Amino acid sequence: MFQHKKILLAIGGGIAVYRIAELARLLIKQGAHIRCVMTESACAFVTPLTFEALTGEKVHRHLFDLTLEREMGHIQLVRWADVVVIAPATANLIAKLTHGIADDLLSTMMQACDVPVLLAPAMNTSMWESAATQRNIQQLKTSGFAILAPNDGFLACGEHGSGRLPEPQNIADAILPLLMPQNLSDEHWVINAGPTEEPWDAVRLLTNRASGTLGARLAQIAAAMGARVSLIAGPRTPEFGHGIQRDNVQTAEEMLLVCEHRGRACDVFVATAAVSDFRFVDISQEKMKRGDTTQLAVSLTSNIDIVAHIAAMQERPKKVVAFAVESSNHLAFAKDKMLQKGVDAIVANDVQNMGNNHAGGWWLDHHSQSTLENSSKYEFAQQIVHKIMEIPS
Ligand SMILES: Cc1cc2nc3c(=O)[nH]c(=O)nc-3n(C[C@H](O)[C@H](O)[C@H](O)COP(=O)(O)O)c2cc1C
Secondary structure: OOOOOOOEEEEEEOHHHHHHHHHHHOOOOOOOOEEEEHHHHHHHHOOHHHHHHHHOOOEEOOOOOOHOOOOHHHHHHHHOOOOOEEEOHHHHHHHHHHHHHOOHHHHHHHHHOOOOEEEEEEEOOHHHHHHHHHHHHHHHHOOEEEEEEOEEEEOOOOEEEEEEEOOHHHHHHHHHHOOOOOOOOOEEEEEEEEEEEEEEOOOOOOOOOOOOOHHHHHHHHHHHHOOEEEEEEEOOOOOOOOOOOEEOOHHHHHHHHHHHHHHHHOEEEEEEEEEEEEEOOOOOOOOOOOOOOOOOOOOEHHHHHOOHHOOOOOOOOOOEEEEEEEOOOHHHHHHHHHHHHHHOEEEEEHHHHOOOOOEEEEEEOOEEEEEEEEEEHHHHHHHHHHHHOOOOH
């Protein structure tokens, strides 16, 4: 997610500092290059050694560092970064930032900062809710700082309330949009994802191996690029990213209804869900008994083809993209499907991608055909988003 991205972690002196070590690890695992600046108070909670060991980089903490300042280090630090993350953002740092106070390395460097900044405040509830902190936060928001509001929960001080540092993955999710071009800010994307489940009796289902990961990644990337995103999610579809409006559904019929509702006149409809082609004619409310039979015939009836239905709607989305999962002749089958379903483009991929962390395939639209490189599902989704953006509206 953060391949080749340079993230400057500016660490304030709150009890949640120890959780920033986990954030640093997570960001590094996702490809980021991390440097850290710590306030003197932060160093009283966790030693800089922890962050030096995790990042393999010197931790910066002194404004009057002769080696660093020979090159105007406090300015170079923010010039190096693609994004600055202040976490935990203490009440003190929030106040200093609001009023332009520059009395240590972290606050001085922030005066020279012109890259996006995310603040993750964490503190005791009364401190968070205090008039001064709330006023400062409003002012920082107005000045263009991104603020990740703290969670509710048990706080280190033993109290319960608002002020908990969000989970490291939630902080990472909030960093992503600050690193992405906001090219989709006028668009509404509707994405369906995951498998569907068709009940047969009280406990048995007809389903498939789809994980929903690709659709959830597409939703995350489109939202990070500024789109309003609706995700219609089959069972077990994971949650990635921020600000995604999500409807959980089980059966193909439920998915159809929600897709129809959300997809009407949207800008982009992407059908990644592995929707069951069939459902049971008779559904038992009780658990069916095994009995003495050695063979059993069940009756199935076909479900509506959701993507073809959406592509044929009167208030059709501007762009409709289907997926074709095949085990052979991928391109030939995909081309037939694109025409049959009346969609603008189709992504052909192999059944082996289902439930895997990696995926590759082919992109086909009415003007072009290209290979989508085998990569992580996040990067695969990124390639698809760029292809969708290239379809003429
Ligand atoms: C045990 C302890 C825990 C603290 N936890 C927090 C905290 O979670 N959030 C906060 O804003 N301040 C907290 N403080 C207060 C800050 O450490 C204090 O305001 C300090 O001046 C912050 O310095 P800095 O903003 O330069 O890092 C805590 C203080 C102590 C002694």
